[in-house]
Every structure is written in structure tokens, then in C-alpha cells.
Amino acid sequence: MSVLSVRNLSIDYVGAKTxxxxxxxxxxxxxxxxxxxxAGESGCGKSTIAFAIGRLxxxxxxxxxxxxxxxxxxxxxxxxxxxxxxxxxxxxAMVFQSAMNSLNPVxxxxxxxxxxxNTHTGMSRSAARERAAELLGLVDIPTDWxxxxxxxxxxxxxxxxxxxxxLALKPKLIIMDEPTTALDVVVQxxxxxxxxxxxxxxxxxxxxxxxxxxxxVQVSDxxxxxxxxxxxxxxxxxxxxxxxxxxYTRKLWASMPRLRGAQIAQDAK
Amino acid sequence: MSDTAPIIALDNVSKIFGRxxxxxYAARSISFALHPGRTLALVGESGSGKTxxxxxxxxxxxPDEGRLLFRGTPxxxxxxxAYRASVQMVFQDPFSSLNPTHTxxxxxxxxxxxxxxxxxxxxxxxxxxxxxxRVKLDPTLIASKYPHELSGGQRQRISIARALAVxxxxxxxxxxxxxxxxxxxxxxxNLLNEMKRQLKLAVLYITHDIATARYVAEDxxxxxxxxxxxxxxxxxxxxxxxxxxxxxLLSAVPDPDRRFADAQFEDELGHIDEIRRQSAIAQSDVRxxxxxxxxxxxxx
Numbered sequence: 001m002s003v004l005s006v007r008n009l010s011i012d013y014v015g016a017k018t019x020x021x022x023x024x025x026x027x028x029x030x031x032x033x034x035x036x037x038x039a040g041e042s043g044c045g046k047s048t049i050a051f052a053i054g055r056l057x058x059x060x061x062x063x064x065x066x067x068x069x070x071x072x073x074x075x076x077x078x079x080x081x082x083x084x085x086x087x088x089x090x091x092x093a094m095v096f097q098s099a100m101n102s103l104n105p106v107x108x109x110x111x112x113x114x115x116x117x118n119t120h121t122g123m124s125r126s127a128a129r130e131r132a133a134e135l136l137g138l139v140d141i142p143t144d145w146x147x148x149x150x151x152x153x154x155x156x157x158x159x160x161x162x163x164x165x166x167l168a169l170k171p172k173l174i175i176m177d178e179p180t181t182a183l184d185v186v187v188q189x190x191x192x193x194x195x196x197x198x199x200x201x202x203x204x205x206x207x208x209x210x211x212x213x214x215x216x217v218q219v220s221d222x223x224x225x226x227x228x229x230x231x232x233x234x235x236x237x238x239x240x241x242x243x244x245x246x247x248y249t250r251k252l253w254a255s256m257p258r259l260r261g262a263q264i265a266q267d268a269k
Numbered sequence: 270m271s272d273t274a275p276i277i278a279l280d281n282v283s284k285i286f287g288r289x290x291x292x293x294y295a296a297r298s299i300s301f302a303l304h305p306g307r308t309l310a311l312v313g314e315s316g317s318g319k320t321x322x323x324x325x326x327x328x329x330x331x332p333d334e335g336r337l338l339f340r341g342t343p344x345x346x347x348x349x350x351a352y353r354a355s356v357q358m359v360f361q362d363p364f365s366s367l368n369p370t371h372t373x374x375x376x377x378x379x380x381x382x383x384x385x386x387x388x389x390x391x392x393x394x395x396x397x398x399x400x401x402x403r404v405k406l407d408p409t410l411i412a413s414k415y416p417h418e419l420s421g422g423q424r425q426r427i428s429i430a431r432a433l434a435v436x437x438x439x440x441x442x443x444x445x446x447x448x449x450x451x452x453x454x455x456x457x458x459n460l461l462n463e464m465k466r467q468l469k470l471a472v473l474y475i476t477h478d479i480a481t482a483r484y485v486a487e488d489x490x491x492x493x494x495x496x497x498x499x500x501x502x503x504x505x506x507x508x509x510x511x512x513x514x515x516x517x518l519l520s521a522v523p524d525p526d527r528r529f530a531d532a533q534f535e536d537e538l539g540h541i542d543e544i545r546r547q548s549a550i551a552q553s554d555v556r557x558x559x560x561x562x563x564x565x566x567x568x569x
Contacts, residue, residue: 185477186517186521189520189521211451213451214524217525256455259507
């Protein structure tokens with residue numbers, strides 16, 4: 001069974017006079033342990049989908065009736081507040097582009113872990129410290145940093161800490177919305193390689209959102225391409241790269257200068 | 270690099286921050302020259318000193334060591350106005366580099382008034398139309414708009430038009446496409462290439478996106494910890510990188526042909542800390558590794 005199953009998802013942003021449909025009848029599945037990429041330009045609706053899966057939307061966003069988001073067979077859109085509290089982090093965790101800035105600046109790294117672990121599992125301070133040390137190990141950060149404050153760490157380290165917090169409750173699905181866009185290529189490689197390895201060890205699925213197609217092909221098993229709210233093509237990463245079916249996918253590839261070989265693909269301009 | 274005389278040259282320039290006991294070389298003995306009709310790319314990770322180099326050229330920073338030469342003579346306060354009329358900058362963020370309370374027309378009229386006071390009002394309006402046409406925007410539609418009415422790509426075109434308004438010889442472009450969507454990016458890069466050819470501009474293109482550097486630049490420099498560690502003809506440096514740091518940087522660029530699932534992938538970053546540490550050590554030696562291709566070798 002799929003970990004995530006999005007069915008006929010439509011989302012509107014409702015204005016005073018106009019209604020803008022940001023997501024148009026989108027359906028896709030993510031299998032256990034799968035790394036699924038969602039690509040497209042700004043404004044195509046990819047983050048709107050990510051927000052919907054975490055039930056993070058507030059008006060003016062409106063998820064249309066008939067839409068379904070099934071996580072392990074349960075419809076996320078039907079959850080009440082108590083269910084939602086236990087669903088977030090425990091079943092689905094999210095890392096945002098600016099996640100490194102979402103750490104609380106006045107709490108030590110240890111306290112940030114304790115906050116999540118104690119709220120969701122009632123874990124004691126000493127047990128939380130042990131678990132936090134274990135989680136930091138997963139993302140290659142020495143345990144000495146537990147007593148540090150966020151401003152003492154580099155952007156890449158903070159982003160890895162957020163990923164470690166995401167792993168704390170062993171979620172089935174991690175949503176990563178441009179998790180490395182603000183970082184350097186070398187740091188980006190280190191982080192994604194680490195996620196790739198952790199996924200193999202721990203077996204969680206990933207919904208990975210980016211506009212960087214080359215990166216997406218490098219890390220994903222399957223990829224969906226979005227254009228103006230529609231999912232126009234879904235296929236395995238190699239097919240999206242080698243023989244894209246949709247005209248827009250071809251044009252996206254053609255607009256990216258390459259590091260090796262021909263400067264840009266033939267379809268360009 | 271080129272047979273023409275350089276317009277701007279940095280000659281062993283260093284910029285040092287911090288106090289005597291904790292000196293940080295944001296730029297360490299950097300030398301390069303900008304030639305008409307050519308683009309030089311400066312690549313490196315954040316904190317490597319790329320923007321410091323731009324600020325040294327824009328005279329926001331004064332060199333602590335070395336000289337900034339304009340047509341062969343050091344830039345001084347007396348020649349600053351002529352210098353500013355020749356050297357213009359395009360910034361990274363198209364959303365904050367235009368004044369939100371003024372129209373596009375105002376943004377382009379101001380440099381024309383300041384630098385070409387002889388122009389009459391009608392001539393200025395004609396010049397504005399010409400500039401907008403040059404950057405492929407429709408003057409009748411765009412001139413009266415405010416920045417918030419334009420897309421990121423359109424705003425970046427306005428920034429380029431504003432830089433061109435003073436008839437510059439040199440454009441310093443600091444990450445001009447990093448905040449734009451991929452489909453818009455190529456249009457801006459093509460525009461930069463076209464301006465360079467038509468107007469014989471000398472361009473310094475600063476970026477961390479090495480693939481776009483390859484698309485616009487004849488020559489490239491790789492910077493790390495304030496030093497230029499490898500430089501030369503773009504195809505030679507990117508096709509046959511000789512410095513370990515350049516290799517590290519290139520291997521980290523997302524490449525759809527090399528997948529994470531492939532086995533040999535994991536060790537590639539194994540020496541990353543060592544390479545970084547070694548590359549940061551001051552190195553005065555320069556070795557020529559090929560025609561127009563140089564490195565500062567790491568200590569053995």
C-alpha cells in the first residue's frame with residue numbers, strides 16, 4: 001500500500017472577487033521507502049500541495065471537496081484537532097527551505113529536541129538527551145553541539161539539525177520543500193547524500209520539492225512535473241531525464257545550461 | 270587572456286577584516302583583468318570572497334594591499350566620476366534593488382540626467398525607450414510601471430537597462446540570475462551575452478552556479494577562502510580541473526548523469542575537510558598547467 005496517496009486534489013485561493021485555482025485535480029502516490037520528486041517553477045502549486053499534506057493551509061486557501069489525501073489509508077483532510085496533533089511529526093514531518101531559520105533562537109539544540117520529544121511522547125529530560133545525541137549522530141553532528149544555540153551553527157548544520165528533529169518520531173513520510181536551496185552546492189551534496197543513506201537505513205519515504213531538475217534526477221526514484229497547478233507528467237527519474245514525454249518538461253531541460261557536453265539541449269530558445 | 274588592453278585590473282589586491290589578532294583575508298592577493306567584449310566568471314561557495322571582489326571594484330571597499338587600475342592608472346578620488354560612469358553593477362536581488370516608490374521611467378531617467386546632463390527632455394525619453402527596447406521590454410507598456418507590477422525577470426532586465434544607461438564599459442553582475450526561475454534565467458543570460466557582443470562590454474559574472482558561468486564566460490576563476498585557486502579558459506578549467514578544490518566543487522554540482530543510487534558516489538566527498546583546510550592556506554606559488562590555465566597548488 002502507498003504511504004501517501006493524493007487523489008483529485010484541487011486547491012483554490014479565494015479572493016474577494018476572484019478565485020484562483022492553484023492546484024488542479026492532482027493525483028499521485030508515493031510507495032514505502034520511495035523518494036518522489038515534485039518539480040516546477042515558482043507559482044506552479046508545488047508548495048501548495050506540500051502544505052495541504054501537512055494540513056497547514058489557512059484561508060484564503062480552500063481545499064475543494066472531492067479531494068483526498070490518504071496517509072497510510074487515512075484521509076488527512078478528515079482528521080480532527082487531536083488526531084492532527086499526533087499526525088504531524090509522528091506520521092509526516094516537514095522541512096522547509098528556510099527551516100534553518102525556524103529553530104528557536106533562545107533554546108539550545110538539546111531543548112529543541114526535548115520540546116518535540118516531550119510534547120509527543122512525554123519523554124523525560126535525560127531520555128530526550130540520549131535520543132537527541134543519537135539523532136545528531138545520524139546527521140553527522142558531534143554531540144558537543146547539544147548545548148549550543150542556533151546562531152553558533154552554520155546554515156548547513158542548522159538544516160541538518162532540523163532534519164534530525166524530523167526523524168525524531170520515526171515518521172513514515174518526510175516532506176522537503178526546497179530543503180537545500182539556500183545552501184552551497186557542496187553542503188547541498190553532503191545533506192542530500194546523508195538523507196539518501198538514512199532513507200535506505202530507516203525506510204521512510206520522501207516527497208522532495210525543488211526547481212532544480214538536475215538535482216531532482218540525481219536523488220529521486222520517480223518525478224512529477226507541475227505546470228500551472230497541473231501535474232503534467234509523472235515517471236521514473238531516468239525517463240523524465242532521457243525521454244521526457246511532455247513538451248513543457250523538454251523545455252525545462254532546454255532552459256538549463258549544462259556543465260558538461262553541449263551547453264544547452266537542442267530544443268532551447 | 271586577450272590581446273586587447275584591460276579596462277580594469279586588480280593587481281595583488283587584499284582586503285583584510287578583523288583586528289590584528291584575528292585577521293581574516295576576505296581577498297588575498299587577487300589579480301585579474303577585465304577586457305572589452307569578454308566575460309570573466311568568478312565562482313566559489315558562500316563566504317569565499319566573491320562579493321568582496323565585486324565591492325573592491327565598485328569602490329565600496331578600498332584595498333588594504335595592492336592596486337585597482339582603470340585603463341592602467343590607479344583609481345583615485347579625482348577620477349571617481351569617470352570611473353562610475355564606466356563601471357556599473359547589476360545586483361542579485363531584483364526585488365530589493367529597485368525603488369518601490371518610483372516608476373521604471375524614473376529609474377532610467379536618473380542615471381541619464383546625472384551622467385549625460387546635456388540631453389534635453391525629449392532626447393532623454395528617446396533614450397529611455399531605446400534602453401527598454403535593448404533589454405527586450407516594450408517601452409509603451411513598461412516605462413510607467415512600478416517595480417511591484419513587474420516579474421522578477423522583468424525587474425532584472427530593468428536593472429540591466431539602468432546599468433546600460435550611462436554607456437558603461439564594464440558591468441559587474443553579482444549572481445544576477447540566482448533568484449530567477451530556470452525558464453527565465455536563460456533569457457537574462459542570453460541578454461548579457463548579447464550586450465557583451467554588441468556593446469563590447471567587459472563583464473565580471475559572479476556566481477555559485479558553475480553551469481551558467483560556462484554559458485556566458487570565456488574565462489573563469491575559482492575562489493576559495495579569499496584566494497583564487499584556479500583560473501584560465503573556461504572550457505579548460507571546467508573540462509580538466511587541476512586544483513583539488515575545483516574538482517570538489519565540480520563534483521558537487523547536481524548532474525543528472527550521476528545518481529545517488531550509484532555505488533562509487535559515496536567516497537567522493539571523503540576528503541572534503543582536508544581539501545578545504547589545505548586550500549585555505551596562503552599560497553604564493555602559481556603553476557601554469559596548460560595554455561591559459563593556472564593553479565595555486567596546495568601544499569604537498
